[in-house]
Each structure stands twice: as structure tokens, then as C-alpha cells.
Amino acid sequence: MAREFLHLDELGQQYRRSAAAIDLRIMQLKYQLSKTASLELRRRLKHRIGALHVLANETRNTSYHLTSYYAGKEHIC
Numbered sequence: 001m002a003r004e005f006l007h008l009d010e011l012g013q014q015y016r017r018s019a020a021a022i023d024l025r026i027m028q029l030k031y032q033l034s035k036t037a038s039l040e041l042r043r044r045l046k047h048r049i050g051a052l053h054v055l056a057n058e059t060r061n062t063s064y065h066l067t068s069y070y071a072g073k074e075h076i077c
Contacts, residue, residue, distance in 0.1 A: 013063075015062050
């Protein structure tokens with residue numbers, strides 16, 4: 001079974017799209033938070049939003065490293 005492997009820049013683009021999807025979810029949860037009166041639910045939503053912020057930042061960071069891996073390395077090999 002032959003497998004096709006993604007180039008690093010293509011993989012980086014996928015990570016960037018994932019980060020955008022996480023950002024969209026953060027916006028949805030923030031909207032839900034603004035409409036929520038329950039203190040317990042507000043606490044859980046804030047916790048979830050915080051965790052998603054960390055995930056989005058790590059995803060963007062990985063995307064940057066994947067897409068710029070070969071930058072400045074053209075002279076090697």
C-alpha cells in the first residue's frame with residue numbers, strides 16, 4: 001500500500017486551518033459565556049476557553065515552524 005506524505009508547508013497549512021477552527025470555537029464559547037447567568041457554567045466556559053487559547057497558540061506555533069522549516073536552508077545539500 002503506497003502512502004503519500006505531505007510536504008512540511010502543506011502540513012503547516014493544515015495546522016493553520018485547525019488554529020482558525022479553534023479560534024472560531026473560542027468565539028462561539030465567548031458568545032455563549034456572555035449569555036450565561038449560571039456561575040458554575042460560566043466558570044466551566046472560562047476554563048474551556050482558556051484551554052482552547054493554549055491549544056490555538058500551540059497549533060499556530062507548530063504551523064509557523066512547519067511552514068518556515070526550510071527558510072534560509074536552500075544552500076544546504
